[in-house]
Amino acid sequence: MTDALVLIDPAASTVEAADLDAPQLPVTDLSAHRGDGIFETVLVRLDDADVTVVSRERHFARFGASASALGLPDPDPELWNRALEAVIAKVRAADPLNTEFGVRYACSRGSQNPDGSQSPRGWAFNVPVDGKITRARTQGISAVSLDRGYDAYLGSKAPWLLIGAKTLSYAVNQAAGRYAAEQGADEALFVSHDGVVLEGPTSNLIIRRGERLLTPNPEAGLLSGTTQRLVFDHAGELGLTAEYADFGLGDVIAADGAWYVSSMRTAVTLNQLDGNPIARDEELTSKLQRVIMAG
Template sequence: MTDALVLIDPAASTVEVSDLGAPHLPVTDLSAHRGDGIFETVLVRLGGSDVTVVNRNRHFTRFCSSASALGLPEPDPDLWDRALETVIAEVRAADPSSTEFGVRYALSRGTQNPDGSQSPRGWAFNVPVDDTITRARAQGISAVSLDRGYDAYLGSKAPWLLIGAKTLSYAVNQAAGRYAAEQGADEALFVSHDGIVLEGPTSNLIIRRGDRLLTPAPEAGLLSGTTQRLVFDHAAELGLTAEYADFGLSEVIDADGAWYVSSMRTAVTLNQLDGNPIKRDEDLTARLQTLIMAG
């Protein structure tokens, strides 16, 4: 896939196509050495002249909420729409056969100026739907549970922890993924210190119990998922109800089906947790994937 990058200047309201392989961030940018910024990733699906940006509005709404949590300037929807559309146009022009890819867009606090002010900067670029993603969609994944290190619902008492914001500080999430791989699993599943199931490092968890879909409440200490909310909004079309609930690891293992849901992977079956097999629901998996991809 051809790489496409646009640089976004929030102060000047400009979008500029650039070379992804060229240097762009100064080492003094606060995203580079503090992770002080936010991001979102959307799935883009192409079919002829049709373009579907899956969950576009939910992603941007969460982007704005993350900006507010970090005290960043409120993102201008027209500016960020232009950036997204520019990346899509660049990819389509370079490779008209493209049918599916992601676009990741980010806003950094930027560089600290001598007068104490800051110069936020943004960027957006395309990311591929690679073999790891397509294999997970088809075959499912395994996971190991990891203690997140804090009790559930801590975020309501400690908002400075930014538990509900999608920040660029993803070192812990990446470390969890590496640890899971070292244990022979595909993914991690975070659990609060007091035993409440939370989320994967880059995904939300949904389980099925009879005719109910259940997912942990964001207030318990996890990121509110755009894909999870899309599924819940359309649960009735699947003949199911949907609700937020606290549950533990045993309830995941004993579920009638479990899925990791996220923008790029859509819905992937959780086949095994801590070595324990979980029931698979192939029909519902296919329906979830179709539902999500329709956006």
């Protein structure tokens, strides 16, 4: 897959093509040693001349909310959409047969200037839909539960923890994934210290209980999911209702179906949690994937 990278200067409102294999980021950039920045990843699907950027507006709205939470400049939709389109155009030109890939875009606070100010910088590049993703879509995944280390709804009392912002500081998320793999599982499932189910390290959880779809309340201490909200918007078309709720691990295990939903994986079945099997709903899984891929 051809690599495409563009660099974004928010102050100058410019987008410039760059070489992904060449050095671009100075070590003084605050994203490099503090994770001080924000990002989003969108799924791009191509069908002949049609291009679908799944949940484009939802992703950008969350990008703007994350920028506000970190005190970064309000991102200009025209500038960032121009960067997104530039990456898509390069990938399409290099490989016309490529029908699905992701684009990750990010904004860093930048480096510290001599006068104490910062100059935010941004970038966007393509990421592949690899074999791990496609296998998860068809086979599902297993997960182990992990204590997130704080009580539910802590973010309302401590907004500086940035619990609802999608930042570049993903060390804990990566560590959770590695720990899950060491336990023989595909994924982790974060649970608040007082027992409320939250989310996966890079995805939201949706469960089915009868004719209801349930997902944890973002205010409980998790990232509001663009893919989860897309599913909820279409729940009625699937003959289901959708609601936010607090629930525990036992509710997940006893559910009529459970899914991890995210931009790149779309909807994947959670087959097993902490060694306990969970009912599979293959028909609904296919419907959820189609709804998400349609954008």
